[in-house]
Amino acid sequence: MSKVPINYKRKDFQSDQEVKWCPGCGDYTLLASVQSFMAEMGISKEKIVFVSGIGCAARFPYYMNTYGLHSIHGRAPAVATGVSVSNPELSVWIVSGDGDSLSIGGNHLIHALRKNVNLKILMFNNQIYGLTKGQYSPTSEEGKKTKSSPFGSVEMPFNPMSVALGAEASFVARSIDMDRDLTAHVLEEASKHKGSAFIEIYQNCNVFNDHAFEQLTSKEGRVANRINLVHGEKVIFGAEDELAVTIEDGEAKIVKRADIDDSQIYVHDTTKKNPSVAFSLSRLSHGPYGPTPVGVFRQVERETYNEDIIGQIESAKEAKGDGKIEQLIRSLGTWDVN
Amino acid sequence: MDNKEPSLENKTVESIPAVTIRFAGDSGDGMQLVGTRFTDTSALLGNDLATLPSFPAEIRAPQGTIAGVSSFQVQIADFDILTPGDNPDVLVAMNPAALKAHLDDLTPNGMLILNEDAFEEKNIQKAGYKTDPRTSGELDAYRVFQVPMEKLTKEALEDSEITGRAVLRSKNMIALGLISWVFNRPLEDTENWINDKFKKLPEVADANIKALKVGYNFGITVEAFHHTYVVDKAKLPEGEYTNINGNIGLSWGLIAGARQAGLELFYASYPITPASDILHELSKHKNFDTITFQAEDEIAAAASAVGASFTGKLAVTGTSGPGLALKSETISLAVSTELPLVVVNVQRGGPSTGLPTKPEQSDLMFALYGRHGESPLPVLAVRSPSHAFTTAIEAARVALKYMTPVILLSDNYVATGSEPWKLPAIGDLPKIDTNLTTTINTEEGFLPYHRNVETFARPWAVPGTPGLEHRIGGLEKEEGTGNVSYESANHQYMTDMRAWKIANIANDIEPLEVTGDEKADVLVLGWGSTYGSITQAVNRLNEKGIKVASAHLTFLNPFPDNTGDVLSNYKKVIIPELNTGQLIKLVRERYLIDAIGINKVNAEPFTAQELYDGIEERINE
Numbered sequence: 038m039s040k041v042p043i044n045y046k047r048k049d050f051q052s053d054q055e056v057k058w059c060p061g062c063g064d065y066t067l068l069a070s071v072q073s074f075m076a077e078m079g080i081s082k083e084k085i086v087f088v089s090g091i092g093c094a095a096r097f098p099y100y101m102n103t104y105g106l107h108s109i110h111g112r113a114p115a116v117a118t119g120v121s122v123s124n125p126e127l128s129v130w131i132v133s134g135d136g137d138s139l140s141i142g143g144n145h146l147i148h149a150l151r152k153n154v155n156l157k158i159l160m161f162n163n164q165i166y167g168l169t170k171g172q173y174s175p176t177s178e179e180g181k182k183t184k185s186s187p188f189g190s191v192e193m194p195f196n197p198m199s200v201a202l203g204a205e206a207s208f209v210a211r212s213i214d215m216d217r218d219l220t221a222h223v224l225e226e227a228s229k230h231k232g233s234a235f236i237e238i239y240q241n242c243n244v245f246n247d248h249a250f251e252q253l254t255s256k257e258g259r260v261a262n263r264i265n266l267v268h269g270e271k272v273i274f275g276a277e278d279e280l281a282v283t284i285e286d287g288e289a290k291i292v293k294r295a296d297i298d299d300s301q302i303y304v305h306d307t308t309k310k311n312p313s314v315a316f317s318l319s320r321l322s323h324g325p326y327g328p329t330p331v332g333v334f335r336q337v338e339r340e341t342y343n344e345d346i347i348g349q350i351e352s353a354k355e356a357k358g359d360g361k362i363e364q365l366i367r368s369l370g371t372w373d374v375n
Numbered sequence: 376m377d378n379k380e381p382s383l384e385n386k387t388v389e390s391i392p393a394v395t396i397r398f399a400g401d402s403g404d405g406m407q408l409v410g411t412r413f414t415d416t417s418a419l420l421g422n423d424l425a426t427l428p429s430f431p432a433e434i435r436a437p438q439g440t441i442a443g444v445s446s447f448q449v450q451i452a453d454f455d456i457l458t459p460g461d462n463p464d465v466l467v468a469m470n471p472a473a474l475k476a477h478l479d480d481l482t483p484n485g486m487l488i489l490n491e492d493a494f495e496e497k498n499i500q501k502a503g504y505k506t507d508p509r510t511s512g513e514l515d516a517y518r519v520f521q522v523p524m525e526k527l528t529k530e531a532l533e534d535s536e537i538t539g540r541a542v543l544r545s546k547n548m549i550a551l552g553l554i555s556w557v558f559n560r561p562l563e564d565t566e567n568w569i570n571d572k573f574k575k576l577p578e579v580a581d582a583n584i585k586a587l588k589v590g591y592n593f594g595i596t597v598e599a600f601h602h603t604y605v606v607d608k609a610k611l612p613e614g615e616y617t618n619i620n621g622n623i624g625l626s627w628g629l630i631a632g633a634r635q636a637g638l639e640l641f642y643a644s645y646p647i648t649p650a651s652d653i654l655h656e657l658s659k660h661k662n663f664d665t666i667t668f669q670a671e672d673e674i675a676a677a678a679s680a681v682g683a684s685f686t687g688k689l690a691v692t693g694t695s696g697p698g699l700a701l702k703s704e705t706i707s708l709a710v711s712t713e714l715p716l717v718v719v720n721v722q723r724g725g726p727s728t729g730l731p732t733k734p735e736q737s738d739l740m741f742a743l744y745g746r747h748g749e750s751p752l753p754v755l756a757v758r759s760p761s762h763a764f765t766t767a768i769e770a771a772r773v774a775l776k777y778m779t780p781v782i783l784l785s786d787n788y789v790a791t792g793s794e795p796w797k798l799p800a801i802g803d804l805p806k807i808d809t810n811l812t813t814t815i816n817t818e819e820g821f822l823p824y825h826r827n828v829e830t831f832a833r834p835w836a837v838p839g840t841p842g843l844e845h846r847i848g849g850l851e852k853e854e855g856t857g858n859v860s861y862e863s864a865n866h867q868y869m870t871d872m873r874a875w876k877i878a879n880i881a882n883d884i885e886p887l888e889v890t891g892d893e894k895a896d897v898l899v900l901g902w903g904s905t906y907g908s909i910t911q912a913v914n915r916l917n918e919k920g921i922k923v924a925s926a927h928l929t930f931l932n933p934f935p936d937n938t939g940d941v942l943s944n945y946k947k948v949i950i951p952e953l954n955t956g957q958l959i960k961l962v963r964e965r966y967l968i969d970a971i972g973i974n975k976v977n978a979e980p981f982t983a984q985e986l987y988d989g990i991e992e993r994i995n996e
Contacts, residue, residue, distance in 0.1 A: 052846065054858060083841040088682070089848075099846050099859060104838040106685050107848025108678065109708050115675035119682025119690070120838065122666060123641055127686070127838050145678075148671035346666060353661035360663030362631050362801050371617045371798065372419050374608070 045076035052102045058093060063214035063240035067161060068100055070217050071130075074224045075103070078128070085128045088117040090137040093168050094161040094240075097132035111142025114149035114156065118342075121155050125343045128228070131158045135176040136166050139195050143175075146235075150206035152342040153232040157224075160237050161214075162197060164324070165246035178324055183245075198319035198334055201235040202312045208234035209315065210333040214241060215254050219265075219331060226333055232341040239325055250325045264321065266332035271302040274328065282321065282330075289317040291328055307336040386601045388559065393452035394606055395460030396554065399477045400469030400490075402436050402445040405547035409467075410447025412551055416564045418618040418795055421608030422451040425907065426620075426793045427459035427980070432648070432731040439501040444476045451558075453607040457759075457907035459792060461982035465557075467550050469493060469524070471502035478513075487517040488553065490546070492525035520599055524549045524590075531589040536578040545586035552590020559605045562587055614797040621789035621904075622649070624760040624796065625719065626656035628767025630663050632717075633689040635768060636775050636807035641683035643668040643676040644693045648731040649787045650721040653693045673698040677705035677718070684714040685847075687811065687837035689771055693719035696738050697728065699782075700745070707746045709780035710873065712847045713824075713833050715809075716780040717770045721790045724978055733978035734788035736903050737954040742782040743932055743961070749870050751877040753777075754931040756784040758906035761796040763789065766929060768804060769884075775809045777880060778832040784931075786953070788980045789904040810835040815842060823847055823857040831876040833857075881933035887941050891924035892917050897994050898945040899925040900970070902958055905951055905981055912986035923990060931958070939966050949973060949993050951986055971996075 050072040058064045075085065085103040089095035091110035098105030108116045113131045121129045138146050138160045149156055165183070166172040172185040176197065180189040201209045208230040212220045220238065227234035239250045252258040257276075264274045264282065272282035273294065281294045281302040289303070309315065315335040322329035354360075396413070398406045407428055414426055427448040436443030450460035465486040468474040470493035481487060489509070499507055508514060509521070528546040535542070555562055566584050573580035594600040619627075633640035642665065644654040658667040666688070670676035676692045684690035694702060699720045709716045722738045724730025738745075742754045753773050757763040763785060770783040812834040815821045823845045824833050836843035845857060853860035854868055889898070891913045901909045906927050913925040926941060928934065942948055942962070950959045951973035959972045973989040975981070 054846075081841070083844055084839055086686075086838045087846075091849075098848070101846070102844055104685075104844050105846035105848075106682070106712075107846065107850065108681065109704055109849055112674060112678040112705065115670065115678035116682040116685075118668070118675075119641065119643065119679035119684075119688075120686045121682075122668065122679075123639075123683040123686035123688045124837075124839055144671055145675055148675070350661045350664060350666070354664075357662040360630070360660060360665075362627075362634055362804075365627055365630060365660065365663070366617065366798050367615075369617050369619065369623070370415070370419070371615050372421060373615055374421060374611045374613055374797075 043079065043081055045082070047072045047076050050075045050082065050102050052100050054099050056100050057096065059244050061243040062093070063163065063242070064094060064097070064161065066214045066217065067220070067238060067240060068097065070220045071159070071224065072101070074221055075101070078228050080128045084126060085130070086120055087130050087132060088113045088120060089132045090142055091168070092134040092137045094132050094134040095137060111137055111140070112145060113137065114142065114145040114158065117156050118149055118154045122343055122346055125155065125347060129156050131156055133158065133160045134167070135160065135162045135164060135174045135197070139175040139197060139200065147200070147204040150201055150204040150233050150235060153207050153339055154342040155232055157227045157234045158236065160197060160235065161240040162237050163240045163242035163246055164249050165242050167242045167245055171245040176324070194324060196319055196323055197237045199316060202316040202319055202335060205312055206235045206335070207232045207337050207339055208333070209335045210234070211237045211239070211331045213239045213250060213253055213331060223333060226336065230336060231338060252327060253325050253329055262328050264328055264330040266305050266318065266330050266334060268305055268307045268333065268336070271299070271304050273302065280328070282318070284314060284317065287313055287317060289314070289321050291321060307333050310337060386603065389602065389604050391604050391606055392454060393450060393456065394465065394558065394604065395448060395450040395463045396465040396467070397446055397448040397463035397477060397480070398467045398550065399444055399446040399473035400547070401438050401472070402431055402433065402443050403438070404445070404469045405544070406445050406447050406469070409547045409551045410449055412565045412568065413554060413560065414449050414793060415568070415618060416555070416560045417449070417451045418616070419564055420560065422606055423454065423456050423609035423611055423795060424449055424451045424618070425456055425459040427788070428791045430732055439470060439472055439498050441472045441476050441502060444473050446473070446477060451606050453609050455609065455611065457911045458983055461984045465554070467554065469546070469550065471499045471504055471508065474508060475502045475504060481517060483516050485517050486520065487514060488520045488522060488550070490524040490550070491521035492523050522549070522553060522593065527589050527593060528586050531585045532582050535582045535585065537582045542582070545582050548583050548586035549590035549593070552587040553594050553600070556591045556594030557600060557603050559603055562591060611795065612797060616795045616797055618793050619760045619796050620791055620793040621757060621760045621763045621785050622652040622721070622791070623656055624763030625757065625767045625783075625785060626653050628764040629657065629689070629691055629717070629771065630660060630665060631764070631804060632768040632771030632807065633665075634663070635804055636689055636771060636809055638687070638689040638809065639664040639666070641666045641668065641680060641688035641690045642693065643670050643679045643683070643691070645670050645673045645676050645698065647673075647695045647698050649723060649790050650693045650695045650698070650719065652790070653719065653721075673701035674705060677702035680716055681705060681709050681712070681714060684709070684716050685837070687835070689717070689775065690715065691717040691719065693721070695721045695723050695731070696725045699738060699741060703746050706752070706780050707748060707750045708849050710746070710750045710752055711849050711852070713778045714780070715774035715778055715835070717774050718780060718782045720782060720784050722784060722786040724976065730978050732787060734786045734904060734980055735953050735976055736786060736905070737957070737976065738784065739902070739931060739954065739957040742784055749874065751874050751932070752779055753781045753877060753880055753933065754784065755781065755929055756903040756931055757789055758903055758927055758929070759789060760792065760794050762906075764796070769929070772805060772807045773880060775807055776832065777830055777876060778810055778835060779877065784903060786904050812836050813840050813843070821845060822855045824852055824855050831872065831879060878933050881936045884930050884935055886937040887926050887928065887935045889924050889926045889941060892922045893924070895922040895924040896946040897923045897949065898942065898947070899923060899949045899951065899990055900928070900942070900958070900962070901925065901951055902928040902931055905953065908981040908983045908986050909951060911983035912990055915983065915987050916990060921991065921994065923994065928958070931961070934965065942966050942968050947971065947994065949990055951981060951989065953980065
């Protein structure tokens with residue numbers, strides 16, 4: 038994708054539409070983060086497309102002064118695949134929620150990731166159905182009491198990082214709505230990535246699921262529980278940097294630094310071809326409870342779906358020349374009637 | 376077989392105007408291949424022809440049973456024909472089950488060629504016969520020829536590198552060789568085809584050619600076959616011809632439609648019988664800048680096509696009945712976003728999985744009304760393989776010109792049956808206008824729902840176009856700006872506008888044309904693949920002096936402008952359909968005409984005779 042020197046400001050990416058999320062919604066911060074990042078990204082805005090499905094987050098494209106398509110529930114990855122494959126010059130972004138991506142649209146998500154279609158997928162995870170006013174979602178914790186689960190949800194939630202890594206997504210990261218620096222970093226890495234990028238962003242729904250991420254966003258929680266994954270650095274966390282992550286027999290473990298030698302601490306490598314270590318890191322938490330890794334889990338290079346599709350078209354043209362209808366309709370053999 | 380030298384001394388050749396041949400065997404016996412080869416050779420000889428392949432939904436249904444029988448019928452003629460023939464004059468039965476399944480259709484005194492090696496006790500019982508049909512007298516009405524096809528195959532391949540059970544795979548070539556002899560077809564074309572097909576397996580090619588020749592020579596050797604037949608070239612209009620089925624015609628039409636519009640084709644599909652061959656065909660032609668996307672499911676196929684349409688492609692998604700149901704929500708999105716999209720539905724027997732390999736016209740109402748909300752769109756139907764080509768172009772034209780999804784109906788009969796097609800001059804194909812734009816269209820800036828005053832189509836500004844960035848979606852839009860609007864009067868306006876836009880297309884399509892007796896006061900009105908049978912039946916009725924005319928709809932929505940006027944000219948309107956009465960409801964509702972139906976859903980197309988009888992009966996009622 039060609040980078041062009043453009044002096045965009047955040048306001049260049051604000052549309053003229055009134056933003057209609059609930060006051061205090063985490064989506065406002067995320068909208069600001071994304072608009073600011075778009076101004077920095079260096080891609081001219083006619084080449085940017087935002088695609089969404091249904092849900093609170095899915096209103097996002099209306100607020101971006103780029104091309105945008107607000108489609109149907111769960112189908113954004115499929116719609117966006119059509120966009121991306123049709124014009125590989127485009128920077129295609131999906132904004133989705135936990136219900137949209139992991140419930141009704143689960144199938145499309147894993148296939149877009151598997152195929153490595155050139156898409157950047159932002160999944161705002163608020164662990165609740167917001168737009169339909171408060172039912173449990175596929176990422177809600179077991180036992181969660183909601184309108185549709187008055188006695189508590191009996192479902193085991195998805196771990197979105199594990200799902201994406203299980204589908205062998207080539208870029209997988211997690212951020213938190215309140216942490217604009219981390220979000221900016223993750224967006225930057227995703228935009229540079231060739232192929233599909235899946236970013237889970239913990240997003241507070243202050244109306245139906247307030248404080249869901251407190252263990253990662255409160256003053257104490259953020260220092261105690263955030264495990265920042267930084268490529269090339271030892272994974273160390275805790276208020277006093279007293280904890281670390283090791284990989285033993287392929288399994289990630291949280292250990293006290295006092296109990297081990299620092300050389301045993303896992304040095305994060307996002308580029309490992311095999312997704313097993315990244316997957317194991319994703320298993321350190323099963324939601325935003327206690328120590329939880331954030332940042333880029335995986336970032337590997339592999340052929341994108343778009344490149345392969347175009348490659349086949351190019352080779353067909355090289356081998357057979359530009360298609361001609363005259364030849365096409367004679368391709369099964371003809372005879373003359375005189 | 377005796378060992379005397381082949382002799383042609385007593386050979387007589389009879390010229391006949393037409394013959395209908397049906398090949399029937401186990402679904403693994405290669406009957407479709409034999410039928411296709413015979414058809415292609417006949418096409419090269421200049422016959423007019425039409426075919427009817429019929430096979431079970433299972434790939435290898437239980438061997439030797441009636442459920443496992445696969446058949447291929449072809450009519451070849453020296454005149455212009457429209458159907459694959461009602462009843463076969465010749466039946467080739469590779470086993471007792473094939474005989475049992477098809478014998479009733481064979482014309483009296485018809486030629487019956489049996490693979491006698493398959494008539495073992497076990498197979499006879501499996502087919503449901505209590506006694507050997509060859510000795511029970513039930514074949515007395517036919518001219519029976521028993522051929523030891525398996526023995527001949529084994530003898531032919533004695534010195535071949537093919538051994539064991541694989542040898543018998545070539546027995547279909549014995550049948551093809553023999554029929555080629557009986558109908559004076561040269562083997563050369565099939566030999567070339569075999570050599571090409573098995574380029575990498577010369578021993579297989581060799582075995583098949585040997586068997587083919589042995590079958591042919593068997594005809595020469597055995598006196599019973601010394602009365603042979605020839606069907607002369609058909610007097611078709613001058614020109615260059617090829618033999619296509621409906622799926623091929625439709626695929627090529629889509630490629631041509633994209634070319635005529637100056638666009639690239641994006642075809643998204645999830646494999647489903649009988650539409651998969653469109654995906655197969657289009658994926659061969661990447662040098663036309665055609666993108667084929669085998670989606671993870673039917674919904675993704677439709678959704679990716681909407682994305683491709685938003686991005687400026689001629690976007691098409693293809694499926695069959697159950698898949699259309701899954702695409703329904705996405706088609707409504709295309710209605711609301713007013714994006715061009717062609718949805719191909721190759722109909723099959725329903726409901727649910729139904730009869731995946733059998734024809735039916737039972738999705739008409741679903742195509743018209745199978746969406747939530749007020750969601751009108753144009754619906755077209757294909758009547759024959761060659762009509763599939765032009766109708767696919769027409770569907771693309773309407774979708775692009777009016778910024779709307781279009782449903783293009785085909786069915787299993789037209790999709791898999793083939794006929795000769797006179798190649799069109801490419802220069803004569805219609806040019807297709809699009810609403811693509813790169814300029815700001817109002818003083819207030821670019822408004823994505825600011826419409827063309829004639830077509831009511833909105834402009835098509837695709838990503839990558841500077842200055843025209845805009846957002847659209849499934850929420851109701853404000854006329855002009857396209858912004859989300861919950862305003863009540865606007866929703867009324869937009870609903871009316873979407874309906875009006877589609878209704879207005881009636882002025883821009885071919886009027887309904889009437890053929891047949893000009894003095895008729897009875898009209899047979901049809902749509903889709905019943906065209907051949909209806910036309911043939913009406914021709915025969917006219918020949919008998921019975922005054923009846925026919926008309927065939929390509930557009931089921933909107934109806935051509937003159938439809939009401941045409942229908943009101945007749946005292947009786949008869950509507951044959953392979954459903955329980957769907958077009959008839961539309962006609963009654965729209966034109967208040969008490970039309971009379973001829974309906975069936977027995978997994979078979981109408982024969983011309985069936986319609987002849989049905990129409991005559993209704994005329995006399």
